Amino acid sequence: MSKRHSQKYKIDRRMGENIWGRAKSPVNNRAYGPGQHGQRRAGKLSDFGLQLRAKQKLKGYYGNITEKQFKRVYTEAMRRKGNTAENLIGLLESRLDAIVYRAKFVPTVFAARQFVNHGHVKVNGQRVNIASYHCKPGDVVEVREKSRNMALVLEALGSPERDVPEYIELDPKAMKATYARVPEFNEVPYPVKMEPNLVVEFYSS
Structure with missing residues (x-):
């Protein structure tokens, strides 16, 4: 399996969701995390954990964006007038x-x-x-x-x-x-629930 495919499927497994809505996603058959402990019952996430997960999911959805690039997009979204979460999605879709x-x-x-x-x-x-x-x-x-x-x-x-x-x-x-x-957040056809407001909270906390 190529690096690109393995990375794509790894994100799906880690999140436990079919992020891109792909028919071939392993989550369709195995809705649990990867590794020998993947089937253990997941503990309740803290507020920080929820924010981190929302950030990882949104960043992962757009492919090979590095943390540095993603933070730069967030900084630009915050600099612009209006709702930072909406600005963030608009910049990513642009x-x-x-x-x-x-x-x-x-x-x-x-x-x-x-x-x-x-x-x-x-x-x-x-x-x-x-x-x-x-x-x-x-x-x-x-x-x-x-x-x-x-x-x-x-x-x-x-x-x-x-x-x-x-x-x-x-x-x-x-x-x-x-x-x-530039689309509004509710117009973007994400196959799974994205929470850009939690991403904003993650970076502003």
Whole structure:
């Protein structure tokens, strides 16, 4: 099993939830933690434990984001006017790899990061290979012409597993997606319950 897949499934097992709603998640068959003690009854988490878990789950959902990168996103969310939790989700969903994933150009958030890093994506006609690139409303994200026949892309676009959210305007034939607007938290199609308010509490405590 590749490092990417093992890491993805490890997060699912550790959280005891199918974070991405994937049909192949091991949690579908084994809804308990990994390791020889995984089936032991879990103790009640403290407030700090709940906050840490919420942070790990949200950070893990967006793929290989490091703690340093995630903290930087939180700091920017706190700096902006308005609700910090809402700002945090808006900033995470504005990442280029997140938009590539939401547009169904690739099957997973892990694949989205790799897809962008390998130069398969353009933003407003310019090639961008930085997964954390911050997109603005109105930006057009597209798969490069040379990459449009990749099996990965064709399979992802044809998959019924996920729907494209309303804040992404997709033209599947042209393989173009317009980031229409920054979404509110309740618009983001998380398969499991996310608690960005607890993430804010974690960093502000």
